[in-house]
Amino acid sequence: MALVRLVEYPGAPPEVRSVYDDIMKTRGVDWINNFWKALANDPAELARVWSLVKQVMAPGALDPLVKEMIYVAVSVTNGCEYCTYSHTAAARKKGMSDAMFMELMAVVGLANQTNRLADGLRTEVDAQFRG
Amino acid sequence: MALVRLVEYPGAPPEVRSVYDDIMKTRGVDWINNFWKALANDPAELARVWSLVKQVMAPGALDPLVKEMIYVAVSVTNGCEYCTYSHTAAARKKGMSDAMFMELMAVVGLANQTNRLADGLRTEVDAQFRG
Amino acid sequence: MALVRLVEYPGAPPEVRSVYDDIMKTRGVDWINNFWKALANDPAELARVWSLVKQVMAPGALDPLVKEMIYVAVSVTNGCEYCTYSHTAAARKKGMSDAMFMELMAVVGLANQTNRLADGLRTEVDAQFRG
Amino acid sequence: MALVRLVEYPGAPPEVRSVYDDIMKTRGVDWINNFWKALANDPAELARVWSLVKQVMAPGALDPLVKEMIYVAVSVTNGCEYCTYSHTAAARKKGMSDAMFMELMAVVGLANQTNRLADGLRTEVDAQFRG
């Protein structure tokens, strides 16, 4: 159970409905997921975070699917259950196959391993990497 | 200063030299970075980790540059200084531009923000995401 | 299910009962939450941790509600489910409103975002901040 | 050394200067810290993040100093060096005394201890906390 009530579309204040409408339109879906319904308890924060997501995740120098997989990599590393489910679903919708997902996990697992080895052995950054 | 001595090529045991040679050949470089020199204090672990890196980071279902950027995303999320420097350098070598790096950081920053919001609000995973 | 059995009041050894009594008296409640019941498998650790909580969370230079919200901020950042629920409940009891909770989450989300941006861009600490 | 060049005021594009001006005016300072100079490599991200910081950290349901201390708590928990220095400096400027800082640290330390105990013992969330 969420720590705050979920704000459903019917009965939501106009500024919340307006963000909900934009989320559904932008994503081509007809429902709002729980994350936004919880965030809607603070309509200003809902608007800020959605605006950020919309801008940062829009096509840019990186491919949208690549960005979604980066989102999954971070969520997995943080151990965030909700985020892992929601962004894996989003990545699949954008074209991530099972093989791509498994390979993404292999990289995430490896990176976490070598991150700790580097942190544990306290290896100094090579001059060549500082550029 | 690393917590173990760095094993330099001259004087390294044959099984270490063999891994060093393969690293330099595979990456097309003529030097060994400190991570491997520290790991070489346990030649079996050096061989295992290099073998893993070589296999997991080889071209597969995902583009090598995409994999390197995922590595950066994990390293940044873990706050690993060495890894952030070394994998950013590797990603640049594989073609990551300044604009791509900045966009990668924007996604990593956003993901860390929404991960904590989802964790803090304790939003339940929507049935639609569980598939 | 917890990884150890929960030590219930009836049948608990005297040194555990004594801590349970102090927890209930200090907090003005008539029940013991699962965290302490699990910790009670090591009565010495139960006594140590409760003593620490009682001392550190007592009024001091900071307001008790502020301290409880800081506890929530840490718990959310660590992704600790139990702690997020229990300390949010404690903060609400000490006067945290819905608006305060949502604003707390906004700060926690923002801090996690900029933490990763600073870590990823590897910005050096300004001389002015080192004092 | 930062992973990107620092964008200094002289020579910065107008949209960057405009954000820099607002940062200095809002904070009543006459210099820009490295975090923003690094972020300015992506002027759109600079504007987004500054806008977020300005809005979220403005007075609201919580006291500005409380919010700054929550920022410190998160930064410490993430082990972010830059953020710990910069937000501790900001909190001191807003009135945090040495005694308040030490007490903040005591709470952060305690919360990290009990977070891991709860995670390790895998205590189930009490029905009372789920509300």
Place this chain on the structure above:
Amino acid sequence: MALVRLVEYPGAPPEVRSVYDDIMKTRGVDWINNFWKALANDPAELARVWSLVKQVMAPGALDPLVKEMIYVAVSVTNGCEYCTYSHTAAARKKGMSDAMFMELMAVVGLANQTNRLADGLRTEVDAQFRG
């Protein structure tokens, strides 16, 4: 529900069955736990990770039970639910008593507390520790 289907023994490809057989034989069990069944969606990754686990967790300079408890300490610190359950079970099988588990948790809790205190106070590494 796992994010990928679980690969059961009957119907699994030969290279997966071969790893499953080795896991059961090495561990003296007659079932395969979900982690491996999920990983089996990428047979090469299954083989790599199992090979790593088998080698790293084999008797060496450290006692097998000690290594399993270190595994638990890391899993708890990362807040990984699955790993905490599975490695605690493995440690119990190798001889960890209730008292040893509770003491392990006490150390893990303490280490997480002092880690954050050291990170928050930003204490410089003493010359004596750099060796």
Place this chain on the structure above:
Amino acid sequence: MALVRLVEYPGAPPEVRSVYDDIMKTRGVDWINNFWKALANDPAELARVWSLVKQVMAPGALDPLVKEMIYVAVSVTNGCEYCTYSHTAAARKKGMSDAMFMELMAVVGLANQTNRLADGLRTEVDAQFRG
């Protein structure tokens, strides 16, 4: 530079000196490391944390060296630089050889890898592990 001044023995208040004396006596050393000198800005917290360290790290169900290595494992997983240096030094003093340290790192690296794989694949805890 630490975020607070370091409290040196000469000139320290009696309650701080008393803890310093006990640290030096208990550890058989003639100097105080920076962590305690920073913590001494809050003499009550200094006394609490030292008391905790002294009790938790005393011989019990686990061997003192094992406990120190668990401390290192947690510190590495948290990426705490100070803690990694100080507890590795302590473990070496208690008998940890280079081979033991490298094997400890191998386990820590592996655990961090499989923790993320389990978190990413969202494998459900097997009934057998719940006991």
